[in-house]
Amino acid sequence: MNTSEFRRRGKEMVDYIADYIDGIEGRQVYPDVEPGYLRPLIPTSAPQEPDKYEDIMRDIEKIIMPGVTHWHSPHFFAYFPTASSYPAMLADMLSGAIGCIGFSWAASPACTELETVMMDWLGKMLQLPEAFLAEKAGEGGGVIQGSASEATLISLLAARAKVTRRLQAASPGLTEAAILEKLVAYSSDQAHSSVERAGLIGGVTLKAIPSDGKFAMRASALQEALERDKAAGLIPFFVVATLGTTSCCSFDRILEVGPICNKEAMWLHIDAAYAGSAFICPEFRPLLNGVEFADSFNFNPHKWLLVNFDCSAMWVKKRADLTGAFKLDPLYLKHSHQDSGLITDYRHWQLPLGRRFRSLKLWFVFRIYGVTGLQAYIRKHVQLAHEFESLVNQDPRFEICAEVTLGLICFRLKGSNKLNEALLERINGVKKIHLVPCHLRDKFVLRLAICSRVVESAHVQLAWEHIRELATDLLAAGME
């Protein structure tokens, strides 16, 4: 494909995308296909000679779209949102064309420098303590990771390296394996599965701290575990606190937990993957109070800040803690500015070596929406969540199962888990809307997350009417 054909096909693709997004409400949100549907529809091997471009685009509608779960449909209320906006898409097109791999400053200075400054912009929007910003030429700074899972893992690995260095400095004979065996990390029993996975990968014990009645990790429960483990000769070294848990968007009490971490020299990582975007609004910023106690903080603009996947924003107070865990410098990656102290080589901050020019997405989105536009977007979603909450509250057959703080509502029919499982099965069977469930303690609960950029009050009302009707049918059939 030459440049002039790209001009033509690119513009057609822009129109296809615009049509797709404009018409997304008309597509069934969840597909009808069964596992294995796609393989019989396409050849068993790649074509020897080129196919026609028209045939590929025809196959998009014929083969791909029937198997797509439409995450950006206003009828999609599952998981958490994944961000999508036109400015981010434009920036991503440009990022793809520049196509630099920004593992070091020299590999493309603009890629590294825009990232550092955009992470400062974003940090200021969140009112992060100055220690997390790179601006003042301090020891902290931000980096774009691929996902919150990676940020958690990297924090754990950095904390592991740090405690190992400290213990070996105090007792030079101590082996790494002897230390590893005794390390303990903690998170709430509501933490995301990726935290457990980070523990598995890092080879350290991870203990779940029982959350309180509001599904929050509190000082008392953490302190209790800590004392027990220290008495048993273990070495507590790492705590993940979650702001906005996946199941019910609960908030660990970082103002309580933070001081304990600092006192015990445990690394505190705050995972606000979903909720973090809301902290750009002054009225939600108090939820982040206590971040000053953290060593690292992470949230996903690619969830709720209109920046298309992937863009997970992570800050550390001491960048040397990350680079100290990972730094390896072969000659083919060295460059003349490396030791100037002025530059950042982001490859030492992350797991992979390669990285895209992702900060362009932040730049475009911040500038096209402005901070006020982004705040308005968050507020609209939160308001829609409260609208749904009040609808649920008006129906005595239903109950709200956790406090609605941001854009997630956990609710259920008063009655058995079986009843609620049956309700969800009907909802996802009819496919007018799409939801996923969670467990809160022993209760099976339905989660409705406000997701789409184009979701309006009418969609929320429609979703609720639909759920009520299915519930009425179910209850009429005698289920309890």
Next chain:
Amino acid sequence: MNTSEFRRRGKEMVDYIADYIDGIEGRQVYPDVEPGYLRPLIPTSAPQEPDKYEDIMRDIEKIIMPGVTHWHSPHFFAYFPTASSYPAMLADMLSGAIGCIGFSWAASPACTELETVMMDWLGKMLQLPEAFLAEKAGEGGGVIQGSASEATLISLLAARAKVTRRLQAASPGLTEAAILEKLVAYSSDQAHSSVERAGLIGGVTLKAIPSDGKFAMRASALQEALERDKAAGLIPFFVVATLGTTSCCSFDRILEVGPICNKEAMWLHIDAAYAGSAFICPEFRPLLNGVEFADSFNFNPHKWLLVNFDCSAMWVKKRADLTGAFKLDPLYLKHSHQDSGLITDYRHWQLPLGRRFRSLKLWFVFRIYGVTGLQAYIRKHVQLAHEFESLVNQDPRFEICAEVTLGLICFRLKGSNKLNEALLERINGVKKIHLVPCHLRDKFVLRLAICSRVVESAHVQLAWEHIRELATDLLAAGME
């Protein structure tokens, strides 16, 4: 930005991209900026109110482009190529618009199923043994990772979990820490730094096997290390063999090393990050002979197969080895087809949870180029490399430092390392072309990699003339 503005801006962006790529030869390949150049050029915080789109696009030329290292310039010969093609860019636009997060089959069936089939197509293009393909409903299959570094790490973690299970089954009292302490992994002393990093992250000892005169890992050296370590009570469990090393594109002898791995029940991972793309040509496929001994194999279509970053192709013979190392299933990620045995939940195959619809890029590129088009592309680059090699060979002041097999030439002036360092400094100072060096044993060597999609014989000739002139100046100045 509403849809109609996106239509307009999107088409302008397509033209900007087409102009950028068409005019890339005219841009200086490596930027003039100094560290810290960007921050003073933009505001210190995000705008409260929206900026104008025109201002952003103006800033691209004014602020971003002066700091870009142009990886797709035909004057760029550094590192290894990073792929770029129009069909991949079109597919990436579509992927961004669909914007699904394909962590499970249900999260977007098309995303998972196209990936499985595209990995089969690609596996067949490489003539991988059937055990690596998913098609036959066997135990193997392919997955798209973000980078070769992640593939290496995942293999190591899967191997670690597997050997731990085996040893604990044999001796139930054995702790993980006791096992970890004794595990040893091996790679050639020419392996990429990401292998060492995987060892650090996994908490296992990694030993470098001395490579032979052709910078290849051989059976004898591996066997020697193995015997020594086993005699010392250690547990060898993992070997990374590299096909196409970063320094000089040497090839570990997998036909020799593979049988040892199988005999000793060590996991063999083959990292062919750069070279792998060439194996779609029958004349280069013999370099992959021995892959039948491997447990996992990885290469980067995002390097040399015209698929824009990121797209790292990984296959395993036993998918249960990966999922066995990582599988965690919270309720909010469960879905009704999960236990059918028919479906793939790729989140169990990778480190992050989220993932883009990257297989669209493979589909577009395979169909627009056809296998013959992709083969022609590889062959053209290899031919250009040999053209440069023969130019070097015609100048008695220079020497070739490693066999030229694919698109990389390692060369130097006969003389001191200092002389060659000075030569590289001049080359990268003038910025007509861009190269990076490597060390081969004690020699400082220049690496010229054929990178750009649009590089032609004329560019290679020009690069050589330029290098020769700078060398002549340097030698005339009396340097040796």
